[in-house]
Amino acid sequence: MLDIYLMGTGGTMPLPERALTALLVKYKGKGILIDCGEGTQTMIRKHGQSLYSIDIILLTHFHADHVSGLPGLLLSVAKAERKKPVVIIGPKGLKTVVSSLCIIAPGLPFEVILCELTEREQSFSFEDIRITAFAAEHSVPCCGYSINIDRKPRFDVHAANALGIDKKFWKTLQNGESVISNGIEYTPQMVSGKERKGLKVTYCTDTRPIDSIAFYAKDSDLFIGEGMYGDNDKMQKALENKHSLFAETALLAKKANAKKLWLTHFSPSLREPEAYLSKAADIFPETIIPGELESITLKFEEK
């Protein structure tokens, strides 16, 4: 089960009725926050979620609306008495930006581990969570993230019994290691059942709709994409500011074969995003204009 909480739908600046876009993903008690604008910590509280359990922060880029809330959030995490390290991943410039902003967050009681991206694609594993950062196309270095929960195939008890493998070796084989019993080597593949689909959520705002995004979002259970402009007439602005139209992001979701698309990161000038839903839904019917505190629980297909 992957719990996903949206922290507002706004881009550029926070508004009274629209907080800045950020996302909290929770899996087995581990919290992954994507972006941290002014007000994100308050939205986390509005969701009833804990600041203490934010283990990883993924920053897409360093425009203020995506990072200005970072020092305040880290201080509130400290107030929540966290002692374990917090990992922050982000594009080139991460170390400079975080150290500059944290001039107002000195003496944090936990280690902040900074992973500055150096490649157009980089993957990280945190226990059974696999995160891939991939390059987006914005006016500054910017990236999207896909978060994957991979599932091991089911252990094939029937095969294990048929091979006569002692039960004491089953756990080792389940954990992906081979064993030798009575001079015979048994590999995990010999006792693996059929493949099981994991869960995948992909987040990419602040970008032109380049094809590689569809590649990285492939088969996502949820794709959270850029919805800066609703109307197709805004193409010129989208090109100038390196943002996307609803229709362009919907096409990415379709190419990616995503299950569902949340459009977010609306321009302050886009007063009624719902009025433009059809621009996206005509291309990708499973498009949703999320609420300010939208959330969803993604479940594995089978137990």
Added chain:
Amino acid sequence: MLDIYLMGTGGTMPLPERALTALLVKYKGKGILIDCGEGTQTMIRKHGQSLYSIDIILLTHFHADHVSGLPGLLLSVAKAERKKPVVIIGPKGLKTVVSSLCIIAPGLPFEVILCELTEREQSFSFEDIRITAFAAEHSVPCCGYSINIDRKPRFDVHAANALGIDKKFWKTLQNGESVISNGIEYTPQMVSGKERKGLKVTYCTDTRPIDSIAFYAKDSDLFIGEGMYGDNDKMQKALENKHSLFAETALLAKKANAKKLWLTHFSPSLREPEAYLSKAADIFPETIIPGELESITLKFEEK
């Protein structure tokens, strides 16, 4: 007329139901903002006030809850197409803190003029607004501010006529300059009516209740003071963290002969500030526990 808008009543961190404390003072279209925490720009919008017309920002100190919203606010001021300079006044460290935070607010289309305080008391005049910064006593360099609108005495038409001063000189005399007519020097004092009371608002949070605050808040029409802790039992915490109790701040207001006291900057642990109102009101009856979007218009006593 001096319009005063409170931007939340919280201290330490923003909460869903309580924004961080900051204050907007407007006089003749000029905007003076005191402090700028995470969410202050949103509260300014909630008040229906313009970001464009923020001319002066007074920072009390550099704890995150008082300054973390600065880069985002400056960017939103830029989006509002301001071209005129913005003056920022604050304690020692101002230049380092503002330049560090503004790593995410590059290329502002207006000049930011930084005035770093060097003395325990410093005054600034902006047309008919006089601002005095004075030292508070907190865990880091911190100051309070009093904002004064001084009024010239009324022009004494009767005296001017009795002295036979030509009307063409009246404006010059009203503006405080002497004139010479037919070899006789006329001074503004010769045509000044009785003194007229101006308006004064004093703001001082994040401090122990040192007597000098009462001195600088003297005769304030409104004193906005530190309300970190309501209960007198919290004295030990107040001493440790260099904050104040309701009762201590009320005593300052009494000593200052203020007209009204707004208590603000409540600790997140202070769930119901209203429950402790009597701790202050027993000492200073004109104490108010303000609402999140409290505002007041202070009017001159006579036209």
